[in-house]
Every structure is written in structure tokens, then in C-alpha cells.
Amino acid sequence: MTAEPRHVWIASPEPGYGEVTAKVADPILVRRVGRRWWIATALSFALVLVFIGAIVHLFNTGIGLWGVNTTVVWGFAIANYVWWIAIASGGTLISSILVLTRQEWRSSINRFAETMTVLAVAISGLYPILHLGRPQYFYWLAPYPNTMQVWPQWRSALVWDFWAITSYLLFSILFLYVSLLPDLATLRDRARSGLAQGFYGVLALGWRGSARHWQLHRRLHVTLAGLAVPLVASVHSIVGLDFAASLMPGWQESIFPPYFVFGAVFSGFAMVLLLAALTRWGLALDEMITPDHFDAMAKIILAGSIAMTCSYIAEWFAAWYSGEEAERSLLVYLFTGDYAPLYWTQLAFNCLLPQALWWRGVRRHIPAMVAISALILIGMWIERILIIWNTLSHEYAAAMWRTFHPTLWDWVFFAGSLGLFVFLYLVLLRLVPAVSMHEMRRLVHAESKPWQER
């Protein structure tokens, strides 16, 4: 399907507001749940049950279940945490930076991207708790009045982390909800069953679509978008500081905060792209999510890849230029040590592979984009685990050098989180519109009268 020249972002010759709205709302209100949805939900729910069982087992037995050891005291939990929270950034950035820069094409993808953000942040927030030796006391990171009269230790990056995750989670829920309001009202109005009317009616908070509502909504949305950019940057800087505010070779680097932000954008967009392709296929949204969307996102991914490559090179240079034996030895270890095959894979997936996106044909070829995104996500996950493994396996105390050997439970906790994500995403697809209807309508408006807005 090719778009007409004027309709760049909507692949339909005569898009109308009603058509767009119906296209999005019908899967929720009218159409029956397909078999594909049931199969996917059942599979992911099975994983959720495994995840819950694993958590119960973990709480009963202790984190010795994992492959962590006295030297490599961190493992999958921290890597998963960093990976998920980085993915979360994709949704926020699409909605905020693209809102602020008036990239209206984002309209068809920002909703599920924001949904993804909320889920990814929530899941990432689980890991720092699961990873604790005594998870029952995780709330000691919060400054609450207590009989011990002890407050958190504010110099610790983990306390900053606690606030970063908490504020990011609250923010992304709020951001999603605010942008949902007009659509919830649309659903309320279109719903036929009383139950749905009530459900969406309550959630719509009495939205009537008055001009004042729209004006206030627009103002709040843009304000939140404005807040989102520094928030995303600070969250990922803090995640970077978890490592950088240490003494360890390979971690103690001032490039870490921006490098983590780049990494977050990079993997976040890869996940958005993956979900865009799947959602497009699942909900038959071919008209709204067009190859042009993929093209645009691919360019951002390409930029991210280049930024990552530069960061890697800066890291290597700094390690060599520091003259510090531990740093240089770690650098050699990256390329030749115990995890060298993984490191080379990471470089291939994060630096080399995205270079294919210089070609327009690749950018617009959806199966290719899905494959590249998936491999980038794997590459970024490898990067996260290697940040932990490489440094801890090869730091100052040479007599204690050890490698990490993941156990089955490590994988269960990773797979379980993927299952939880997919399950919640599928459930939300059935509850809230996957595409922002009101923004789509504006896009239709803009597309049909290109001389007015844009």
C-alpha cells in the first residue's frame, strides 16, 4: 500500500475523523477478541505464573538461587533493571521530544509507546527489590519517620535510583493518563454496554470535549512533555551513576550518565519499533502506522547507534589514556577475556548492524526492521550484563577474579519479566486505545490541510 503524496503519515486515500476513530475504538468495543490474542495472552500468562512462582521461591530460599557470587555480586537482576528502564525511555521520548518538536507523525505510535513505558518502568522497578538480600525491607530506602530514627544514606546512588524510578513511574502513569483522557471519553461515548460506559465514564473524569477542556489539556500535555525530557535524562543519568559513582575500573567514568541516556534512547526506540510492527500486525493498523513511521524511527535508531559507538570508543580511549593498570587490563579483558564472545556480539548488534539503516530500503522493510530491533535489544541487554560482569570479574583484587555463571533461575526471572510485559501489554490493548484517537484526528486534519498546521 503506498500513500498518496499528501498523506505521508496515513496510508489511506480519504481518511476521515470517524474512520480513524472507528479504526482504533472498534477493536476494543466492537470486534471480538481474536484467536491470536488469546494464544498470546495464554502463553504470556503462563510465563507470568512462572514468574510469580519464581518470586515466591526466591523469597523463601534467598538470592543464592542466582549465579551471583562473592566477586560478581550483581547479575541479571541489575542488568534486567537497567535494560527495562532504558526501554521505558523510548515511549517518553517519542511523546515528549516529538511533541515539543512538533513531529505530528508520532500520533499513531505514541500511545502504545507510552503504555510500554509504564509497563517497562514498573517491571524494571521490580528488580532492585527482588535483587535485595532482604527484600522485605526495601522501604528503608524511603525517608519515612521510624523508631530507628535512621534516614536513607543520601550519598548512595541507590537512593537516587529509588527516587528516579519512583518519580519516573508516577510521571509516566500521569503522562499516559493525561493523553488518554479525550480517548477515554470517546470510548465512553461509543460504548454500548453499561459496564463499559461506566468504566470509561469514571476514567474520563467528565471530559466533555469543550474548547476549554481541549485548551487546558493541550497546555498540560505540552507542559508534561516539557518536564519529561529532563526527567528521562536524569533517570538514565542516575542509572549511569549507579555505576559511575563507584571506584571500579570500567564504571568510574564521567561519560556514563550521557552514555546511559543514549543507550536508553537507542534501546527504547528499538522496542517501540518492535511493538509498532507487532501492534500494526495484530490490530491491522496498516493505515495508521506506515513505512514512513518505521523510516523515521529507524533514523533515530541509527543516530543512537552512532552515539553508542562513539561512547564505546570514548570509553576505550579513556581507559587507555588514563594509564591506570586496572583500566587498561580491563580493556584487554573486554576484547579477549572470559566474556569476549559476548562483547563482540554486543558490538556487532549495537554498532555494526544498525549501519544497515543507512539504506532507505532497509528502513522501510518491516520484517528487516523487526529483526534489527530485536537484535539491538539483545545487544543492549548484553551490554548491560557485560557492564556488570566485565568490571566485577576483572577489577583490582586480582586474586578474587571470578566469572558469573547464570543459573536456570536467572533466565526464569528474565523470561518471566518478558512474559509479564507481554501479558500486561495485551491486556491494556483490550482496555485502552492503542493509538491516540484525538491526536490521530489532528493528524488527519493536518494531512488534509497541509498548509494550515504543520
Next chain:
Amino acid sequence: MSARDAVTATLQAARRGLDRREALRLLAAHIALSLGACERPVERIVPYVRMPEQVVPGEPLQFATALPLAGFGRGVIVRSIDGRPVKISGNPRHPASLGSTDVFAEASVLSLYDPDRSQTILKDGAIASLDGLRTALAPRLRRMRDRGGEGVRILTGRITSPTLAGQLAALLDQHPRLIWHAYEPTDDLAAGEGAHLAFGRPVSVLPQLEQALTILTLDADPLGPGPDQIRNGRGYGVHRATANGEVSRLYAIEAAPTLTGAKADHRLALPPALIAEAAVAVARGLGADLREATLPEEARGFAAAALAALQQSRGRAIVLAGRTLPPETHALVHWINARLAAPVRVIEPVDRVGTREAASLNDLVRDLDQGAVETLVMIGCNPAYDAPGAIDIVPKLRRAAFRLHLGHYADETAAAASWHMPQSHPLESWSDIRATCGTASIVQPLIRPLYASYTAHDLLATMSGAADPSYDLVRKTWSKDKGEDFERWWTATLHDGVVADSAAPPAKVGEPALPSLPPPAEPTGPALVLRPDPAVWDGTHANNAWLQETPRPITRQVWGNALGLSMADAAALGVESGDVVRVGTGARAIDVPALVEPGHARGVASLTLGYGRIRAGAIGNGVGVDTFLLRQTGADWVFDRVTLEKVERREEVLTTQRKVSEEARVAEMFPVLTAAALAEGQGLHAASGPLPSLLPDRPADPAPTEGAPSAWAMVIDTALCIGCNACVVACQAENNVPVVGPEEVARGREMQWLRIDVYDHGTPEHPKPGFQPVPCMHCEKAPCEPVCPVAASVHDGEGLNVQVYNRCIGTRFCQANCPYKVRRFNFFGYADGQEYANLGLDPYPAQRNPEVTVRARGVMEKCTYCIQRISAARRAAARDGVATPTDAVTTACQDACPTRAIVFGDLKQEAAAVNRLKRDPRHYALLGHLGTQPRTTYLAELRNPDPKLEGNA
């Protein structure tokens, strides 16, 4: 009708089938009965009316006693809290302890509480009564008396107890045909025969290393594990600390790596046959009329250099020969030492029963074969496990109709015996024991026997028809010619832990004779040397979890033994560490994993004893490979013409650390200075004041260090550290450090707070391992503190970096950020409900030090500088209204150290030893450039290479 009757009636009814009424009645009765069960106990608990003297609840008491190793005693002081012995430390008055301990002494307190200890008399493996045993024994004893002991044999280990020796001598006197056999699996028979050859009669020869400036060891390991390790270690250290002037020089020729070889200034690896030739070369150099030694070029140069050095420091030079060398070489070494006027003491042997020498195990086996043994009494030994494999002793033991075994465990021999009696632990018994130098100690019990167990004295008394308790027997031994003063003497001796002036007299011997030598041995294919194990010794300690998990010196192996091989031999065999190798000597062969360990002579493999136990207990069963099977006739230590072949199987060799051999790291973390450079005024020139640091100061310190009364610090002299692990086990005992078990070690989760890192500053051909004990550094700018989100890792006012266990939530960031990796995490409840094997069972918890928290699952822990001892000293000083005396606080590791390499103290006290050591030119801070300002610092390794042997330096 009482409730009981009602229940009985109802239950009878129930057998016929319950109806509704009866069911309800039963329910009611049940409730009534269970309520009745909640009565208060009828006993009244009355507090002490008159407090037993000295006993204050919670206050530790100290008692002196002695513990055996291979039959020789080492004096110890045992700390007992509320009647429970919890910690063993050395007895400064005892010549074999000198205030220090070894791993075996430290760990023996755990064995006391071992639930696998034998607890009852057994008849053919089934529980039996003492009356039953008496009934069975009585006719045997009557027969023994009637027939003068015909057909009765007693088998023991080495006996140095004067009381036991007296009892045995009396028994043997009464029964002329009774035969006593002794078998000590770690005995050095060649040394005994060598002394006999040289001096014409049995004597013991004790080196005095503290007087020696030049030492040549010929496959001897004076610094290695054994009953003399502490005395030798202390002696060796005297001339290694720079403060004491001249630095001694140690030359070691050995077949496989030992602690002595590790500390040697020059080390040469040679097969045992050639080491004997090196002795010939040295003797010829001293004028012996002997044939030419057949030595390779390098060895000849080495021997010549050693000879020159020995001659130069005549009177203060000493040569030592080891277990693997033949008696002739031992005799030759005695001759050499006489020529060098070496500082050795030749004394009367201390393990004699009157004038008797014991018959051997082989004699016993021969007689068993001939059916000449009816009654066999085995006291405190385990021949079914540790007899040479070629003898295949178990079916032979069974040829004696009545086999009585007295032992700590229902072990392999108990299984082969018809009757087994549980033996009391030394901490539960009255006895006495002599050290290698003959000094006797009274062994006094710290606790009543936990089980109905017996001592060797009890058994021998029964056999001689008496029923005196051990206490009376021991007192009787020592009350001879003491008269009126005995009680005072007894109290003083018990207090001191040493019987004054009881050392063995010097033997009146002439000049040692020059032995006639056999022709030089032809090199005969691969050789195998055996060693007592540095952790489980000869297997008697195999069920001690602390020892099993103690990393063996140099290799850092835990939970098992492995075949040590040189890299060249491993390559020739095509094996790597962990590949199983079949080792055969004659008829027997065992499969054992290989461990490539530089420092083995080409063509020499090594193994240790004490593993492969099948009835050691829950801890020791099935750990490692039984190497006694390889032995042919007796306490063999070296085998020629062994066969080594690769088996297509792997068994992981568990280790806790890797040897650091990366040149840059070694240079930075383990600097080595030569005595010559030091004499010229070179040093590490580390600032003695506070190290510079870019790390920020702690904000708003609640307890500022400036005004605090103390500033604790530790200095560890790596030149003195012989890597013996006593500190590691002492720390484990003092601080309730849990054992994690082999599976968890394989996952890299050992818990010892103190580890000994090995740095190799040599080459693969000439390894030079150095030891660096690494406790917590207690950094002033501790990287672990700012990263903890809940302030569980904090600094106290006296400079201690303390871990608040009940605040810790287990983020593990502190360990991730610790450049020394000294923190330990409870991944599971290692001490808290998820113990390894049976370690959670009673009475193990009774060993725990009540002054130290037992850590829960999910909590980080680490070395505290024994904060409980600091606190005790502080309280004592406050109570007495005085300042803490200088160097009054000692840590457990410091107490244990045989060479006194660890010094702890208060920097605020100018006279403290740490302050003196911090001014030493060898002083340095580990990774000091990181700016962590560690309070634990080091003195650099010191070597004194021979200028003539620079190539081999």
C-alpha cells in the same frame, strides 16, 4: 471417671467403630487433655545461693590444656563461656605453641560439638550397653590374665602421654605375652632409622631455626603443617624481620611445592632420588669420604652455593632432611649438621613406653594372618582407613575374634570391630601429653563429656582390672616424689598448662657416624610424593567443616585433594587441572583429578593424605580420594615408578582464589624487597602519615575521629607470613563465620572473612609464591560506605568500618565497590536455617561465640577487627578506671599467627607496635593510590637472594 479412663474407654470403643456421641466425647476429652498439658513445670528454678567461684554468666573463662597432633601435644588456652568451650588460642608458656596455634588446634573446638561423634557403645554396629560390653570383655580379660596376654594385642597411635605410657607399661609387665603395636600414619620412619644409623640408637633431633642464619632443606617442610609448625615458624621468623639485624637465607631443594619452598630465598625442584644426591654433594664439600654425587648441572651449582653459605655461617647453619629421603640421607644430614656445628637439639625420644619400642602394624597383620590374635584392642586409631592399601587390612582384622575399638567416631575401624566405644574429646578428658621436645602438659577437661564416652586411660584401667577414673590416674602419675607440695604444684601446672622442666633430656650421643651410602638411584620414571594434608592431616580431621573449607596453602583448593603436577608433566600427559588421572603404584591404582601446579620437579607428582573417607561423618564422607590405598608397607612417603594415565573424565577442583601472577599486579600489590637493597637504605618510601586522597571527607561525622580515644590499625608483615591458614580458621572460630559447603564454593561464595592471597613473583619454571593475608582494610575513606543506601556500612569514631547487620538490606553495592573484595554475603542462610549438610544440627550451635552476632540470610558481613574484643577491653578499662594498656587488644588472627606476622593496635598510643611498623621502610598500603587510606597496611615481602645464584633468584 477420670479423663484418662474416659479416653481409654472411648479409644476401645473407637476400635469397634465410632458413633457420633463417642466422636464428640473423644473430641472433648482431647481438648481437656491438651489444656491439662499446659501446666507449669513442677520443678522450681532456684538461682545460685552461693555463686560458684569465678563463674559470671556471660564472662569468658580461660583454661590451659593441650591438644594432640600425630600424638604430640601443643599447649592451648581455651576460652569457655557459660561452661561451653568456644575458642582455642595458643599457650605462650608452651614450647610447641608459644602463644600461637595451627589450623588443627583452632578447629578442634568444632569437632567437640560434631553431632557425628560416636555417642554410644556399639556391638557389630548396633547400639549396645556398657554392661553388655563388660560381660563380653570379662571372660576375655580373665583369659588374658591366665595366659599372660597370649593372643591379645593392643594397637595405638603414637603415645606420648606419661600416664597412658605408664598404664601400658604396667599392663605389658603384668602380661609378658601381650604385644603392643603402634602405627602413626604420618610417622617419619626414615628420620628415625636415619638417627639410629647416625647415632647408634634412637634419638630425636630438633632444629633450632631461631639460631640459624643459613638453612638448607632437602625436601623437608619445617614450615609446613605438623606438630612442630608453630615452633619452626616462630624460629624462622626471628631472622626475617628486619628489626632483628641479620637476615637469614633459606635454600630449599624439594620435589613438590611446600610452604618452606614458598618462603625459600632459593628453591630448586628435583626428584627425591636426586635430592639425596644433593646431600651427598654437600657432605663431600664438607670433607666426607664419599662417592661423587650424580647431579645435573643446575643442581650442582645450587648445592655448591648452598654449601658455601652453610660453611660461611658455621655454627648458625643447618640442614634438614624430609620424609621422602632414605634413612642414609637422614644419617648423612646428621653428619653434615655435626660438621656445621648446627643448632640442633639431640634429645631422647619422647614417644617411648618405658624402654619398650612398639611392634609394627606389619607384625600385627602377619600375626592376624596366622590366626595368632584372638583379642585386638584398638585405641584411638583408625587402621581400617589409614593402614597401607596393599595390606588390605579389613578382612585381616576380622580374623581376630574379639575386636574392640575406642575412637572419637564410629569410623571405618569401628565398622570392622566387633565392639566400639566412644572416645572422649581432648576437651572433655583428663590426660597428659608431651610435645615434640618432650615438654609435658596436663590435659584438663573444659566440659563434662557430651556423651557417655571413655578415655584411653579408662580402657587400659579396665583391662588391668582397675576402675580408677582418668583424673586419679593422671594425678597419680605426677604426684610421684612431690610429697606435700603436690596440690600446689598441681594447681600451678594446670594453670600454666606446662609441666615445668619436663623437656626431654639431651641424648648422650657421640659424633654422628658417616653412613655408607647405597649407589646413586637410577632415575626410574615418574615419582609420587605423599604429604600429610595441610587441612585434614591424615584424615582424622576429615569431618571438620572448617578445615575442609580452609583453602590449602598455595593451591587454594578446598573440599578435596588433587594430584599436583608440573606444567611440563601435565602437558606430556595431556591433562589440564580437573582432568582425572589414574595413579598406580604396583597393584593399587586410584583416580584423582589433576591440579597443575608450577614448582613440581619434572617427573614428580604429589598427593596428600586424609581424603576419601567413607565413615568420617556427614561432612567428610566421600570428599576427595583415599591415597592410603597407594601405600605398600607402612608410612611410605615416596613411590618410584608410578603409572600415570589420563582417564576421560573431569572432576572440578574447587579453589577459592586464583594465584596472581600478572607482573604489573604483583609489582603493585605485592612488592618484594631484597635484604641487600634494604640494607642500602632502599625502601618503598611510602609516607608514614595519612595517605593522600581525592575522596571527599565524610559529611558531618557524628563521632569525629579527632577526639576519639583510639584509632585502630593493623600491619601485616608479608615477609613473616608462611601461609599456614591458622589466622583464617581462628577468624572463623572467633566470629561465627559459617561454612558454605562445596556446592556453594563452586558457585564462588565462600565466607571466610580473612583470606590469604597468593602472589607469584617468580616465573612459571621457578615460581616464588608470596602470601598476603587480606582482612578488611578498614579504609578511612571507605568506598563501601557512601554507596550503601541504608547506612548499614558506617564508620565509627575509632576508625573502624562497621557493618550494621540488622540495618543491611543486601544491595551488595558495598562489595561491588570494595577494591579489596573483602566483604562476604549470605546468599543463603548459611548460619541461619540453610546450613550445609548437618551443620545446623545440635550441638554445633553451642560452639558459637555468644559475643558475635550470627548473621541472617541476605546480609553482608566482613572482618570487624574483632570488635567484640575491642569492646571488652574498653569495658575492662572503664571498669578499672584506667586507659587501655598498649597493645592490650589482640585480634583472633593475630593471636593465632605462629610467626607473629599480624600486629594490631592503637595508632593513638605512641608505643604501640603498629606505630613502629608503620615507620618500617617496607611499609605500604595495598592499592594505596586509590585514596582509600586503608588502616590495614602491609610490610613488603623480604627476600635475601644469594648473589652467587642470581640466575635462580
